[in-house]
Amino acid sequence: xxxxxxxxxxxxxxxxxxxxxxxxxxxxxxxxxxxxxxxxxxxxxxxxxxxxxxxxxxxxxxxxxxxxxxxxxxxxxxxxxxxxxxxxxxxxxxxxxxxxxxxxxxxxxxxxxxxxxxxxxxxxxxxxxxxxxxxxxxxxxxxxxxxxxxxxxxxxxxxxxxxxxxxxxxxxxxxxxxxxxxxxxxxxxxxxxxxxxxxxxxxxxxxxxxxxxxxxxxxxxxxxxxxxxxxxxxxxxxxxxxxxxxxxxxxxxxxxxxxxxxxxxxxxxxxxxxxxxxxxxxxxxxxxxxxxxxxxxxxxxxxxxxxxxxxxxxxxxxxxxxxxxxxxxxxxxxxxxxx
Numbered sequence: 001x002x003x004x005x006x007x008x009x010x011x012x013x014x015x016x017x018x019x020x021x022x023x024x025x026x027x028x029x030x031x032x033x034x035x036x037x038x039x040x041x042x043x044x045x046x047x048x049x050x051x052x053x054x055x056x057x058x059x060x061x062x063x064x065x066x067x068x069x070x071x072x073x074x075x076x077x078x079x080x081x082x083x084x085x086x087x088x089x090x091x092x093x094x095x096x097x098x099x100x101x102x103x104x105x106x107x108x109x110x111x112x113x114x115x116x117x118x119x120x121x122x123x124x125x126x127x128x129x130x131x132x133x134x135x136x137x138x139x140x141x142x143x144x145x146x147x148x149x150x151x152x153x154x155x156x157x158x159x160x161x162x163x164x165x166x167x168x169x170x171x172x173x174x175x176x177x178x179x180x181x182x183x184x185x186x187x188x189x190x191x192x193x194x195x196x197x198x199x200x201x202x203x204x205x206x207x208x209x210x211x212x213x214x215x216x217x218x219x220x221x222x223x224x225x226x227x228x229x230x231x232x233x234x235x236x237x238x239x240x241x242x243x244x245x246x247x248x249x250x251x252x253x254x255x256x257x258x259x260x261x262x263x264x265x266x267x268x269x270x271x272x273x274x275x276x277x278x279x280x281x282x283x284x285x286x287x288x289x290x291x292x293x294x295x296x297x298x299x300x301x302x303x304x305x306x307x308x309x310x311x312x313x314x315x316x317x318x319x320x321x322x323x324x325x326x327x328x329x330x331x332x333x334x335x336x337x338x339x
Contacts, residue, residue: 005122005236009035009079013066013112014086016040018190019126019224021050023085026228028054037075040086041065049322050189066108072115081122081235084112087159089128092193092334094155095279105158106165113169116176124235125166125179129220129245130156132181134282137216142286143181145243152280163243170241178238180231182246183287186308187224188315192323193330195219195254196309199261199272200316201327209262210334213277215255218284222248223302230289233296247287248300257309264310 010027014020015038027034037060040046051059064071066086076082086108088094088101109125116123132143133150149164151157169175190197199209230246238244252260259269292298302308316323 005081007031007034007080007236009037011037011039011076011079011082013039013082013084013108014046016042016046016048016050016061017085017087018045018050018187018194019185019227020085021047021189022187022224023083023228023231024051024059025054026225027232028058031232032058034058036060037062037079039064039066039071039075043088044326045089045191045193047189047322067103067111069111069114072111073118076115076119076121079119079121081124082112082116083124083126083231083235084109085126087126089155092278094153094158098154098158101154101158105155106161109162109165113166113175113177117169117173121176122235123166123175123177124231124238125163125177126231127163127179127181128156128159129181129183129247129285129287130282131160131163132285135284135286137218137284139284142288143245144288145245145291152282167241176240178234178240179243180234180246181243181287182227182230183220183222183248183250183285185224185227186221187312188319189322190224191330192327193334196257196261196312197316197323198330199258200265200313201323202331203262203265203267204317204320205327207331209258209272210275211254211258211272212275212281215258215274216253216283217281218251218253218286219257220247220285220287221250221252221257221305222246222300223308226300226302229301230292230298233298234292237296239295244292244296245287245289246292247289248303249289250303250305251284251286252305260306260309261313264306264313
C-alpha cells in the first residue's frame with residue numbers, strides 16, 4: 001500500500017449531482033481538514049439542495065460549466081486535486097439526444113485534464129463499468145481492469161472516450177491521474193429518472209412501476225457511500241496511471257430489485273407493468289474489484305442490499321419536497337418515449 005497523499009483543497013466537478021454530492025458529504029464527514037470547491041453547471045440532474053446545510057467554510061460552490069476554459073483557469077490554481085464526477089449519465093437521454101453527452105463527457109474532460117496538466121494538479125477520473133459493454137447472463141466472468149472496451153450506447157461511448165483521453169494525457173504529458181470504473185450506485189439524492197428511485201417514487205405516487213423487457217438484465221449494485229470511500233482511497237493512495245474497478249459483489253437482476261422494492265414498501269411483488277425494452281439494453285454488468293481491495297485495502301461497508309434499500313426508500317419517503325418538483329416532468333418524458 002502506498003503512502004497516503006495529504007490533501008487540503010480539492011475540486012469536485014458535478015458535486016451537486018447524485019454521486020458527486022454524496023462524495024462531497026462523505027469528505028465533509030470523514031476528512032475535516034479538507035476544503036472542497038464544487039463546480040457544477042446545475043443542469044436538470046444537478047441540484048444545489050444536494051449540498052445544502054454543509055458548512056460554508058468547508059464547501060464552496062462555483063456555478064459553471066467544465067467546458068469553460070476561462071473558468072477553470074480561474075478556479076483550478078491553488079487546489080491539490082480534481083475529482084471529476086460531472087457527466088451526462090442517463091442512457092435513455094443519450095439515445096434521444098447524444099450531443100450533450102459529447103460536450104460534457106468528452107469536451108469537458110479534455111478541458112479539465114488540460115487545466116490539471118497546466119497547473120500540475122492531481123486528477124481522478126470517475127467513470128463507469130458500462131465502457132466494457134455487457135456480459136452474457138450465463139457467463140461467470142466479471143469485468144477487470146484488463147477487459148477490452150466495448151461501449152454500446154452513446155453514453156457509454158462518451159465515457160470510454162474520456163477514459164482514453166485521460167490515459168493518453170498520462171502517457172504523453174505525465175498527467176498525475178487515476179481512473180475508477182464503478183458499478184451501479186444507489187442511495188439518497190439520485191434523480192427520479194434512474195431505476196431504483198423511479199420505482200420508489202412511482203409507488204409513493206400511486207403509479208404502477210414499469211420494467212424494461214423481461215427484467216432479467218443484471219446490474220452490480222453498490223451503496224453510494226461505498227463508492228465514495230473507494231474514490232477517496234484511490235485519490236489518496238492509488239498508483240498514478242492506474243485504473244481501479246469499484247464494486248461490492250452486488251449482482252441482482254432488475255426484476256428481483258423491483259420485487260424487493262415492492263415487498264419492502266408493502267406491495268404485491270407483481271404489481272408492475274412490463275414495457276418495451278430499451279434499444280441495445282446491456283444484459284449484465286459484474287465487477288471484479290480485487291485489485292482495489294488487494295492494493296489499497298478497501299472493503300465495502302454496506303453489503304446488505306435490503307438494508308441499504310430500506311434506508312434509500314426511507315430517504316425518498318421523508319424527502320418528498322426534494323423529488324416531487326421534477327417527478328411529473330420526468331414521467332411525462334418517459335410516457336412520450338413509450339416507457
